[in-house]
Amino acid sequence: MLLTLAWGSLFFPGLFALCTWGLRRARPEWTDYDCVMISTRVVSSAQAVLATGSGIAIIRSCNNVVSDRHWLAQEYVWFLIPYMVYDIYAMYLCDWYRIKEQNRRHSLIIFRNFLKV
Template sequence: MLKVLACGAVVFPGLFLAFRRILPCVFKHWSDADVVLVSERLVSSIHAIMATTAGVIVVTSCQGNAINDRHWLATYFVIWYGAPYMTYDIFAMYLSHYHRFRVKGHEDYKQHSLKAVNSFIHKEFLLVLHHIALLTILLPITLFFRKDQGDFFIGCLFLTELSTPFVSLGKILIQLSLQDCWLHKFNGVMVLFTFFMCRIALFPYMYWMYGRHYSIPLYSVPFHLPLSANLGNSCILAPQVYWFVLLCRKAYRLYKRSRRPDSTPSAAVSDKSKDD
């Protein structure tokens, strides 16, 4: 427990508070909403880099036997950094939501209230549900119900965070009014590529690795797994597909806007306000 408190439970809130102190000194014209948003995104990127690194280490160490090979990071990263981060991130997302609507002058956001919390949960329901499911379902499975098997697949789930730094960078570039530069366009391509590869295509790959271990074809793997495993994977995959569709729609809108001859920076600002 002391290690948990000394690691993620202190690191992520500490980084968030540090960024909230530093960013207003650098970007003096930013509002509280701008500072909180960028601070949240920077911390998310740091956690994502840590999780991806842990995932690469676990996956490369356990490829010989995807079922029985062990690596200590598969369990301890979840305890030290995964669970504390998910808990912190729910609060950080609420703060970002609260300050964004407070700057816009909404009456319910003059101070923290139950109405503000309810509005946040309603608007970000899928994200909040995703975080809570990871804490209440995936965490107990990882720690208590795996029977010391499947470290490879836990490492694969860590790799789903690879797209997060690119998603965060896109929002930060918009915050810096750099949405029309080549970096933002390149980053958009990387968002779609990493999101698809590490949050959608990764699941068939894990099924294929499971089938390879037991020498069964890919199409037979779902019938070889218990129903709870298939349902769990489906519950994780479903919101990823939904978010990927949203990303594709947004990318298509941006592409159409860039092809219009009357596309101007002011139009980009207008699109940014709609996204908010």
């Protein structure tokens, strides 16, 4: 349980950082906003593939999906918690870069507006 939580805490931010770093090196003409947006979408796609794969594995191994228990269902929830935390941060980061490119507003104003929406 805690090991799964730790792996999720490393996997999602690590994949985001790796993608952002790779895009900045591969495409130096792209803005920071472009790199962050693409990296966010790559991480979201990876999470979608993992969720779909675990769902298919659970459905195929259970006789009754409603009442049966599968270890992967419980473990994936613990793996998903860091993704949800990462996703909130990634949404804020994308909003911050988008607004930063449009005009030079203060970070606290951007954060307050992010919480409003």
